[in-house]
Amino acid sequence: MLEFDWGVIWKYREALWDGMLTSLQLFAIALAGGIFFGTLLALARLAPWKLVSVPAAGFVNLIRSIPFIMAIFWFYFLTPMIVSKFTGQQGEAVGPFTSAVVAFIMVESAYYSEIVRAGIQSIPRGQPAAAYALGLNYWQSMGQVVLPQAFRNMLPVMLTQAVILFQDTSLVYVVALKDFLGAASKAGQLTGRIVELYIFVAVVFFILCFLASHAVKRLQARLAVGR
Amino acid sequence: MPMIELRNVSKWYGSFQVLDDCTTRVGKGEVVVVCGPSGSGKSTLIKAVNGLEPFQKGEILVNGVSVGDPKTNLPKLRAHIGMVFQNFELFPHMSITRNLTLGQVKVLGRSQEEAEAKGLKLLDRVGLLSQKDKFPGQLSGGQQQRVAIARALSMDPIAMLFDEPTSALDPEMINEVLDVMVELAREGMTMMVVTHEMGFARKVAHRVVFMDNGQIVEDCTKDEFFGSVRSERAQTFLSKILHH
Numbered sequence: 001m002l003e004f005d006w007g008v009i010w011k012y013r014e015a016l017w018d019g020m021l022t023s024l025q026l027f028a029i030a031l032a033g034g035i036f037f038g039t040l041l042a043l044a045r046l047a048p049w050k051l052v053s054v055p056a057a058g059f060v061n062l063i064r065s066i067p068f069i070m071a072i073f074w075f076y077f078l079t080p081m082i083v084s085k086f087t088g089q090q091g092e093a094v095g096p097f098t099s100a101v102v103a104f105i106m107v108e109s110a111y112y113s114e115i116v117r118a119g120i121q122s123i124p125r126g127q128p129a130a131a132y133a134l135g136l137n138y139w140q141s142m143g144q145v146v147l148p149q150a151f152r153n154m155l156p157v158m159l160t161q162a163v164i165l166f167q168d169t170s171l172v173y174v175v176a177l178k179d180f181l182g183a184a185s186k187a188g189q190l191t192g193r194i195v196e197l198y199i200f201v202a203v204v205f206f207i208l209c210f211l212a213s214h215a216v217k218r219l220q221a222r223l224a225v226g227r
Numbered sequence: 228m229p230m231i232e233l234r235n236v237s238k239w240y241g242s243f244q245v246l247d248d249c250t251t252r253v254g255k256g257e258v259v260v261v262c263g264p265s266g267s268g269k270s271t272l273i274k275a276v277n278g279l280e281p282f283q284k285g286e287i288l289v290n291g292v293s294v295g296d297p298k299t300n301l302p303k304l305r306a307h308i309g310m311v312f313q314n315f316e317l318f319p320h321m322s323i324t325r326n327l328t329l330g331q332v333k334v335l336g337r338s339q340e341e342a343e344a345k346g347l348k349l350l351d352r353v354g355l356l357s358q359k360d361k362f363p364g365q366l367s368g369g370q371q372q373r374v375a376i377a378r379a380l381s382m383d384p385i386a387m388l389f390d391e392p393t394s395a396l397d398p399e400m401i402n403e404v405l406d407v408m409v410e411l412a413r414e415g416m417t418m419m420v421v422t423h424e425m426g427f428a429r430k431v432a433h434r435v436v437f438m439d440n441g442q443i444v445e446d447c448t449k450d451e452f453f454g455s456v457r458s459e460r461a462q463t464f465l466s467k468i469l470h471h
C-alpha cells in the first residue's frame with residue numbers, strides 16, 4: 001500500500017508559492033492582453049474594409065488551428081530570433097517567461113476575439129444606429145453603447161475562458177518555466193513524493209477554479225439587476 | 228432652401244432595387260408623412276436622410292449639406308437631426324437621465340449639469356420626470372418612446388425623423404406618443420414621419436408622400452392625398468388601412 005507523506009508540501013511551500021505567483025502573473029498578463037487585443041481583433045474582423053478584416057480573420061483562424069502547446073514552443077524559439085534580428089544582438093535569449101507571455105497573449109487574443117465578436121453581434125443593430133443618430137462616432141458608439149452591453153452578455157463565456165486559461169498556464173512546463181505545476185514536479189522528483197504533490201496541485205486548481213466559477217454566477221446575478 | 232432635399236435617390240441591395248429615383252423635399256417647419264405598404268422602402272428612405280443607409284445614386288441635402296459626400300462630417304450632421312426609431316433604441320444599460328445626457332455631453336460638449344438640466348426639462352415635457360432614475364427596461368413601450376423623443380430633442384435638432392414610431396406599441400400607448408408628436412408639429416418643428424397613422428397625417432401633416440416598390444408614387448398636399456389621390460396603388464392602400 002501507498003503511504004502518503006504530506007509533509008513534503010510544507011517543506012517545499014516556498015518553491016510552490018513562487019510557482020503559484022508565476023502562474024498567477026502569467027494568467028493576469030495573458031488575460032488582460034488577451035481581452036484587449038482580442039477586442040481589437042474582433043473590431044477588425046467586423047470592419048467593413050477587407051484590408052482590415054481579412055488579415056484579422058486569417059490570424060485568428062491560424063492561431064485557433066494550431067495546438068496551444070505548439071504556439072508556446074514556437075514562440076520560445078521564434079521570439080529570441082526575431083528580437084535578435086531587430087536588436088542585432090546575437091544569442092540574447094528572451095527567457096521562457098517573456099516568450100510564454102507573448103505566446104499566451106497571441107493565443108488568448110485569438111480565442112477572446114471570437115467571444116467578443118459573438119458578443120458584439122448579439123447587440124441589435126438598432127443600438128449602434130441610435131448612437132450614430134445622436135452624432136456619436138464609431139469609437140464612441142462602440143465604447144459607450146455597444147461594447148458595455150456586449151461585455152455584459154459575454155461575461156459568462158469570458159470568465160469560463162479565463163478559468164480555462166488559468167488551467168492552461170500549466171502548459172508552460174514545456175519551456176522549463178517554473179510555474180505552480182513545474183515547482184510541484186521539481187519537488188516531487190527531488191523527494192520521490194510525486195503523487196502527493198500532484199494531488200495537491202489538482203486540489204488547489206480545483207478549489208481556485210471552483211470558487212472562480214461560483215463568483216461568476218454571483219457577479220452575473222448582480223449585473224442582471226441593472227437591466 | 229428646403230431643410231431636407233432628396234434628388235433622384237436610388238439604392239440597390241445587390242441586384243434588388245430598394246429605392247428607385249426618389250425625389251422629394253421637406254421645407255423648414257414642414258411636416259411630411261411618408262406612408263406605403265411594408266417593403267416599399269420608406270424606412271430605408273428616412274434612414275438615408277441622416278446617412279444610416281448608404282445609397283448609390285442621387286443626392287440628399289440636409290440644410291444644404293450633402294449626406295452622401297464622403298467629405299461630409301456625418302457625426303456632426305447627425306447631431307442636429309433627431310431620429311426616433313420603431314424599437315425606441317434607448318440604451319438599456321444606462322439610466323433614463325444618462326440616455327438623455329450622453330449625446331449632449333459627448334457630441335455637443337455640454338457640461339454634465341447643463342445637459343442634465345436640459346434633459347430633465349424635456350423629460351418633464353413628455354410627462355416622465357418621475358422616471359429619471361429608472362432604466363429603460365422598467366418603462367412601458369409608450370414611455371420608452373417618449374423618452375426617445377426627449378433624447379432626440381435634447382440635441383436641439385433642426386429637423387426630426389420618425390421611423391414608424393408607433394408600430395411597435397400596444398394600441399393603448401399609441402396616442403400618448405402621437406400627442407407628443409402633434410405638439411411638436413404645432414410648434415413648427417420640421418418633421419419627416421414614416422407612419423401608418425393616418426389620423427396623425429390628417430391632423431398635422433402638410434404633405435403626404437406615398438411609396439410603393441421603392442418609388443415615390445404620390446407626393447402631394449394632405450388635402451389632395453385624402454381628397455383625390457390619383458394613383459390606384461395609393462387608393463388601394465388607403466382603403467386597406469382606413470378600414471380598421
